[in-house]
Amino acid sequence: xxxxxxxxxxxxxxxxxxxxxxxxxxxxxxxxxxxxxxxxxxxxxxxxxxxxxxxxxxxxxxxxxxxxxxxxxxxxxxxxxxxxxxxxxxxxxxxxxxxxxxxxxxxxxxxxxxxxxxxxxxxxxxxxxxxxxxxxxxxxxxxxxxxxxxxxxxxxxxxxxxxxxxxxxxxxxxxxxxxxxxxxxxxxxxxxxxxxxxxxxxxxxxxxxxxxxxxxxxxxxxxxxxxxxxxxxxxxxxxxxxxxxxxxxxxxxxxxxxxxxxxxxxxxxxxxxxxxxxxxxxxxxxxxxxxxxxxxxxxxxxxxxxxxxxxxxxxxxxxxxxxxxxxxxxxxxxxxxxxxxxxxxxxxxxxxxxxxxxxxxxxxxxxxxxxxxxxxxxxxxxxxxxxxxxxxxxxxxxxxxxxxxxxxxxxxxxxxxxxxxxxxxxxxxxxxxxxxxxxxxxxxxxxxxxxxxxxxxxxxxxxxxxxxxxxxxxxxxxxxxxxxxxxxxxxxxxxxxxxxxxxxxxxxxxxxxxxxxxxxxxxxxxxxxxxxxxxxxxxxxxxxxxxxxxxxxxxxxxxxxxxxxxxxxxxxxxxxxxxxxxxxxxxxxxxxxxxxxxxxxxxxxxxxxxxxxxxxxxxxxxxxxxxxxxxxxxxxxxxxxxxxxxxxxxxxxxxxxxxxxxxxxxxxxxxxxxxxxxxxxxxxxxxxxxxxxxxxxxxxxxxxxxxxxxxxxxxxxxxxxxxxxxxxxxxxxxxxxxxxxxxxxxxxxxx
Amino acid sequence: xxxxxxxxxxxxxxxxxxxxxxxxxxxxxxxxxxxxxxxxxxxxxxxxxxxxxxxxxxxxxxxxxxxxxxxxxxxxxxxxxxxxxxxxxxxxxxxxxxxxxxxxxxxxxxxxxxxxxxxxxxxxxxxxxxxxxxxxxxxxxxxxxxxxxxxx
Numbered sequence: 001x002x003x004x005x006x007x008x009x010x011x012x013x014x015x016x017x018x019x020x021x022x023x024x025x026x027x028x029x030x031x032x033x034x035x036x037x038x039x040x041x042x043x044x045x046x047x048x049x050x051x052x053x054x055x056x057x058x059x060x061x062x063x064x065x066x067x068x069x070x071x072x073x074x075x076x077x078x079x080x081x082x083x084x085x086x087x088x089x090x091x092x093x094x095x096x097x098x099x100x101x102x103x104x105x106x107x108x109x110x111x112x113x114x115x116x117x118x119x120x121x122x123x124x125x126x127x128x129x130x131x132x133x134x135x136x137x138x139x140x141x142x143x144x145x146x147x148x149x150x151x152x153x154x155x156x157x158x159x160x161x162x163x164x165x166x167x168x169x170x171x172x173x174x175x176x177x178x179x180x181x182x183x184x185x186x187x188x189x190x191x192x193x194x195x196x197x198x199x200x201x202x203x204x205x206x207x208x209x210x211x212x213x214x215x216x217x218x219x220x221x222x223x224x225x226x227x228x229x230x231x232x233x234x235x236x237x238x239x240x241x242x243x244x245x246x247x248x249x250x251x252x253x254x255x256x257x258x259x260x261x262x263x264x265x266x267x268x269x270x271x272x273x274x275x276x277x278x279x280x281x282x283x284x285x286x287x288x289x290x291x292x293x294x295x296x297x298x299x300x301x302x303x304x305x306x307x308x309x310x311x312x313x314x315x316x317x318x319x320x321x322x323x324x325x326x327x328x329x330x331x332x333x334x335x336x337x338x339x340x341x342x343x344x345x346x347x348x349x350x351x352x353x354x355x356x357x358x359x360x361x362x363x364x365x366x367x368x369x370x371x372x373x374x375x376x377x378x379x380x381x382x383x384x385x386x387x388x389x390x391x392x393x394x395x396x397x398x399x400x401x402x403x404x405x406x407x408x409x410x411x412x413x414x415x416x417x418x419x420x421x422x423x424x425x426x427x428x429x430x431x432x433x434x435x436x437x438x439x440x441x442x443x444x445x446x447x448x449x450x451x452x453x454x455x456x457x458x459x460x461x462x463x464x465x466x467x468x469x470x471x472x473x474x475x476x477x478x479x480x481x482x483x484x485x486x487x488x489x490x491x492x493x494x495x496x497x498x499x500x501x502x503x504x505x506x507x508x509x510x511x512x513x514x515x516x517x518x519x520x521x522x523x524x525x526x527x528x529x530x531x532x533x534x535x536x537x538x539x540x541x542x543x544x545x546x547x548x549x550x551x552x553x554x555x556x557x558x559x560x561x562x563x564x565x566x567x568x569x570x571x572x573x574x575x576x577x578x579x580x581x582x583x584x585x586x587x588x589x590x591x592x593x594x595x596x597x598x599x600x601x602x603x604x605x606x607x608x609x610x611x612x613x614x615x616x617x618x619x620x621x622x623x624x625x626x627x628x629x630x631x632x633x634x635x636x637x638x639x640x641x642x643x644x645x646x647x648x649x650x651x652x653x654x655x656x657x658x659x660x661x662x663x664x665x666x667x668x669x670x671x672x673x674x675x676x677x678x679x680x681x682x683x684x685x686x687x688x689x690x691x692x693x694x695x696x697x698x699x700x701x702x703x704x705x706x707x708x709x710x711x712x713x714x715x716x717x718x719x720x721x722x723x724x725x726x727x728x729x730x731x732x733x734x735x736x737x738x739x740x741x742x743x744x745x746x747x748x749x750x751x
Numbered sequence: 752x753x754x755x756x757x758x759x760x761x762x763x764x765x766x767x768x769x770x771x772x773x774x775x776x777x778x779x780x781x782x783x784x785x786x787x788x789x790x791x792x793x794x795x796x797x798x799x800x801x802x803x804x805x806x807x808x809x810x811x812x813x814x815x816x817x818x819x820x821x822x823x824x825x826x827x828x829x830x831x832x833x834x835x836x837x838x839x840x841x842x843x844x845x846x847x848x849x850x851x852x853x854x855x856x857x858x859x860x861x862x863x864x865x866x867x868x869x870x871x872x873x874x875x876x877x878x879x880x881x882x883x884x885x886x887x888x889x890x891x892x893x894x895x896x897x898x899x900x901x902x903x
Contacts, residue, residue, distance in 0.1 A: 015840070022839035025847025026854060028785020028825035035784035187882050189789045189797055190848040239787070239848030240882050274790045487846025487883045640842040644888050648845065651885030675794035675880070683886040684877035 003412060003632070004695040006639055016638035017506050019492045021237075021485060030237040033193040033209045034271050041195070042071060043114045044259050044270035047107035047124045048280070052349040052668040053100045053131035053148070053314065059107060062123035070120055071110040071268075073258045080225030084250055085218045090149075091315035091352065093223050093254045100131075100148060100314035101351050102667040103280040105251075110259045110268050134349035136668050138288045138309045141346035148347040154312045155320035157327050159341040159596040161401055167303025167338030171294025175374045179291065179367040180734040181717075183311075183662035184284035184655075185670075186356050187680050190239020192281055193271030194252045196260035203230040204257050209238045210249035212524035213482050217516045219250035220257055235514035241486040242652070243355030246526055247317055248281045278673040282354025283662060285310040285322055285345070289367035293375045299389045303338040304331050304399075308364050312345040313352035318359070319345035324456050324593075326360025328600045329714070331399035332368045333410045333450040334390040339399050350668045355526060357649065358713035361451060362656065366735065369447040369718030373725060383722065384423065387414060387448050402590075402599045407698035409606040409632035414448055417608035417630040420692055426612065427726075434727065439617050442625075445722025446610045447715045452601025453699070453707025454529040457591030460583060460602070466520040467537040469498065469545050470512075471577040475565020477502060477545070479511045479538060481522035483530045488709055489641035490530045496638060497535045497702045501542035504561065520580065528707025531637060532603065533583065535702045541581035548579060586700060602700035605708060607631040609650075609715030613723040620739035620746070622724055623687065624654055627716065630692040634699025634706035646712045647689045653716025655680045661736050756820045758783070759827030769815025774798045776814055777824055785825035785851045789880070796879030799852035800824050806859040806878070825851035828858060834896040843892035845883035852879045857893050866897050 024030040049056070059074065061067055075082055075096040082096060083089035092099070095106045107124055111117045135141050141152040168174070194208035204226070210216055213233040220231045233253070238245065256270040272281070290307040308330055312319035327343035341364075376386040391410040398404050417423070423444060430442040454460055468480040479498050485491035491511050499506045512519055522534050549555040552574070553567035571577045591598040612626040629646050636642040659679040665671040672678045699706030721732050730745045753766040758781055765776050777783045777800070786809055789797030793811040800809045801823040829835070834857055837843070844850040853876065860867055860875035867875065872890050881889065 018839045019842065019844065021847065022844055023835070025844045025850045026835050026838045027828075027830060028783075028851045030847055031784065032787070032848060034788070035778075188846070188848075189795055189880060189882055190787070190846070191789070238846065240846040242882070274792075489842075489845065640888070644842045644845055644884050647885035647887040648883045649885075652882070674792060675790040676792060680880060680882065681885075682877045682880060683873045683889075686886060689885055689887055 005416065006636060006693040006695065016640045017492065017496060019489065020495055020511070021491050032190055032239050033195055033207060033236045036195055036207055036236055038195055038267040038269055041267040041269045042110040042112050042263055043117055044108060044110045044256060044268050045117050045121055046105045046255065047109065047121060047126065049095060049099050049102055049104045049106060049126060049128060050667065051128045051130035052102050052134035055098050055129040056095050056106060056126060057129055058127040060125045060127060065120055065123040069111065071259050071262045073108040073262060074106070077258055077262065078223060080223045083222065084254065085222040086247055086317055087320060088316045091317065101349050102669045103351055105255060108255050108259050110263055131349065134668060136348055136350060136664060138286065138311050138346055141348050142309065142344065148314065148349065152347040154316045154345040154347060155323045157323060157343040157596065159327050159339065159400065161399065162338035164303045164305045164338050164340045167294055170296060171302040172297045173375065173378050174292060174294040175371060175378055176292045177371050177374060178733060179289045179370060181287045181363045181366055182736065183286045183353065184356060184660050185278060185662060185678060186242040186244030186283065188240030188242060188244055191272045191274055191277040192245060192248060192252055193269070194249065194256040195267060195269050196256035197267045198260045198263065198265055203232065204260060205232045205234065206253050206257060207234045207236050208249060208253060209245055210235055211241045211245045211484055211486060211526065213484070213514050213516050214521045215247065215524060216250050216253045219254055223254040224257055232515065232517045235484050238484060238486040242357045243359060243526065244281060245486065246355040246524065248354065274675065275673045278678065279670050280351055282317065282352050284356040285312065285319065285353040285360065285363065287363035289364065291367050291371045293371050295375055295379060299379055299381050299386050301334055301336040301390045304336050306330050306341045306367065308341060308343045310345050310360065310363065311348050311350060311353060313348055313350040315352045317352040318354050322355065322360040326364040328400060328452065328456065328596065329361035330364035330368055332365065333392050333448060333606065335392050335396040336390070336399065357652065358710040361710070362713050362717060365449050365714045366718045369449065370721050370732065373445070373722045374731065383446065384418065391448060400600050401597045407603065407696060409694060409696055410448065410450065412694060413606045413608040413630045413632050416692055416694060417446065417610050417628060420630065420690065421610045421628045423610060430727070441615045441617060441727040442613065443723040443727025444610065444612045445719050445726055446608060447718035447722065448608045449714050450604040450606050451528070451711040451714055452604050453532050454602050455527055456600055457593050457598070460533060461585050463523040463583065465523040465533065465537060465583040466580050467522045467534060467541050468520055468578055468580045469541040471545060471568040471571045473569050473572045475568040476508045476510060477504065477568070479509065480519045481534055482514055482519050483522055483534050484514050484525045486525065488645060489638060490525065493531050493637050493641060494535060494538055498538050498542055501539045502546065504564065508561065528709040528711065531705055532699060532701030532707045535705065536700065537581045537583060539702045541579050544579040544581060552576065603634065603706040605631055605633045605706045605711050607711055607715055609719045611716065611719035611723040613720060613727060615724060615727050615742065620742040622658055622737060624720060625687045627687065628690045628692065629712060629715065630694065631711060632694040632696050633708045634701065635695050635697055635703040636693050637702065637705050639693065642693060642708055643691045645708055646691045649712025650689050650716050651681050651686055653713050654686065654720065656735060657717040657720040658736050661738070754814050754818050756817045756822055758822045759824060765814060767814055769813060771814040772810055773812040773814055773817060774809040777809060783824045783826050787848055787851060789848065796852040796856065797849050799855045799879060801855055801859060804862065806856055823855070825854055828854055834858065834861070837892040837895040841892035841895055842888040843884065849879060849881045853881065853889060860893065861897060866899060867893065
């Protein structure tokens with residue numbers, strides 16, 4: 001096994017080419033949706049339900065307002081199906097009669113003057129018959145005394161290997177815990193928005209901030225009842241997404257399009273203000289986990305028994321997919337003969353929850369990793385020792401029942417993390433510090449985990465992604481794919497992969513703008529799949545292009561830029577300059593989505609994260625002094641971009657652990673709907689984040705790369721919780737770990 | 752009464768109401784779209800500009816206060832500078848929506864501390880939220896632009 005270690009902080013030689021979008025963003029020239037030129041545009045706004053579900057009785061328009069000045073859209077104006085196209089057609093585009101949560105769209109308005117729009121918004125009142133007993137709690141939903149949907153269950157999965165009863169018999173030590181995680185807001189700094197243009201030929205051009213252009217296209221087809229050929233979705237520069245712009249842009253696009261259809265040819269801009277974005281767009285699913293772990297005296301896991309439930313909110317949206325990933329990641333990177341993970345996504349009267357970096361995995365991994373520390377404590381064993389005894393090795397059976405292959409680095413990442421952090425020495429130093437009566441307490445904690453890249457199981461097969469390369473007359477090559485740059489560096493990484501595969505400098509390769517009238521559907525930009533899956537397809541297409549250039553244009557085996565350009569120009573002139581690669585799954589990719597058996601992901605990235613914290617004993621504020629993120633990611637295609645992804649993900653994870661808490665009012669609406677009171681980390685809050693990359697070169701992507709985007713979200717919260725537990729000798733069962741909670745725990749003596 | 756100011760070195764007169772937000776004047780009247788609106792309440796710093804060399808959030812500044820002010824937006828920064836090059840090389844921009852504000856925060860910081868310590872960089876950027884980077888690559892870019900080591 002050859003393992004390359006890149007410790008980026010101390011080795012500035014390892015860099016990468018400049019980001020292709022770098023200068024446009026730094027100079028302010030990059031155009032985001034709100035910056036797009038739109039002559040004579042109307043501004044749109046949305047009238048929303050107030051109650052947490054109920055029945056809409058009447059829409060009352062204030063007679064004092066001249067409504068003929070406004071474009072007004074209600075459910076009656078929908079030419080197609082009144083449902084947002086996703087896994088299920090349960091979510092209306094506009095409420096007609098019944099609704100399930102506060103903040104559902106009922107009326108859309110547009111006007112050229114935003115001030116008049118603000119006044120008009122107050123001139124519409126909705127007469128609602130409210131739902132008398134809304135559900136906001138996961139266990140209340142499971143009890144189903146009131147039903148939003150039958151049984152209040154969107155999805156119910158079971159991952160079961162062996163027999164937990166047999167494991168119980170073999171276990172000498174058992175722990176039984178309950179963990180809660182809150183919702184978390186993606187908080188992309190650019191709020192969501194769309195700009196719709198009705199063209200002269202009756203077609204619609206939709207531009208906006210989005211992750212998945214074909215999701216938006218499909219939603220428009222269904223809602224407008226229009227042919228795909230009359231709809232065009234173009235991504236504008238997207239100011240962050242993190243999963244938050246996976247499904248919701250379809251909602252805004254349908255709304256903007258409905259307004260545009262009645263706006264007499266004037267473009268319609270529908271851009272959310274921050275508060276509206278926070279109140280109505282999907283966030284991370286809250287979770288409740290009941291977990292029991294059993295081990296023998298030697299510390300070998302005998303069983304993992306988990307009841308993992310997530311709040312899906314009022315419509316199904318992406319909850320089944322989030323739940324599936326949460327269930328598969330729940331047992332962690334450990335070998336254990338008896339596993340039962342029961343997962344359920346429940347219906348409540350919250351706005352629907354959605355994708356956010358890691359979807360489902362950060363929730364279940366938090367429970368598993370904190371439970372592992374609890375088990376270590378009960379065994380009287382060091383948490384590192386417990387993990388070493390149980391981490392997967394090549395040849396072991398994974399929790400989903402497949403044999404772990406050579407691409408297994410669970411021990412390697414832990415060893416590297418211990419070495420880089422001087423873990424044992426630190427632990428002793430912190431114990432000494434805590435015993436010496438300082439006004440602070442210090443702790444070190446860790447989490448070991450793996451994150452599967454790409455769609456789960458057969459998902460990639462169902463997607464049937466396609467990527468094209470177009471040879472241009474000037475000898476350059478254009479990449480045509482539907483995957484989006486949203487900050488994660490996809491534009492640079494994909495160009496880099498194509499350039500390397502074609503043996504060209506990067507400036508000879510261009511990524512086409514994500515425009516559904518030009519690019520094939522290479523699947524959504526989600527699930528850490530872009531570099532690995534789409535990058536792989538680009539590499540494949542490059543091979544096809546080279547083959548065609550050799551066969552039809554006599555390109556030599558070895559060529560220079562000039563001969564490549566001449567061959568390209570020839571191909572272009574012959575009208576045969578487009579190649580398309582199609583996705584085929586790896587041969588050994590067998591997965592049963594009913595029983596959760598087989599190989600869930602083409603590749604797992606492996607990680608060990610270590611948090612060092614200091615808790616102020618007067619304010620009970622926790623500060624992460626040092627954070628070390630060690631991960632094996634196959635190959636770092638662009639080390640600087642990878643490092644940025646990991647540091648950014650860790651920062652979001654620190655926020656999840658310590659600061660970020662979505663608070664709800666009595667109607668199930670986010671109460672802290674401002675950046676003043678929804679707190680994300682600033683530069684002053686974060687300590688050092690060290691990134692160590694290991695490259696085993698065995699991933700399913702180009703040069704053995706694996707997906708990396710979501711991975712860093714999984715580990716920080718459990719590592720930080722474990723560190724605080726060590727610092728204060730308390731048991732924590734909920735995040736975020738705010739001072740108020742620590743006060744309660746320390747006053748109550750830790751339990 | 753119109754408000755007269757200098758924006759990126761050029762005289763500009765706005766006849767908007769004195770309580771108009773500087774952010775809207777810049778974006779809508781001057782077509783300077785590099786100044787972004789992230790929160791509208793002075794928390795995120797995406798709309799940061801320099802007013803008489805000081806870093807301010809333009810969403811909180813009423814036009815009426817800008818009489819005779821010297822305003823610099825991201826478009827007024829030099830196209831090619833050590834700072835711009837360092838931002839690209841070090842990976843200091845990801846989605847880019849906070850970047851114009853960050854560039855102005857960095858400019859203000861370097862004007863005050865030509866060779867800032869890491870602590871000074873941290874505090875200098877603490878009014879500008881970035882959700883993508885975790886700030887590490889931005890620290891590296893500023894340190895590099897200041898001629899120091901990017902090893903932060």
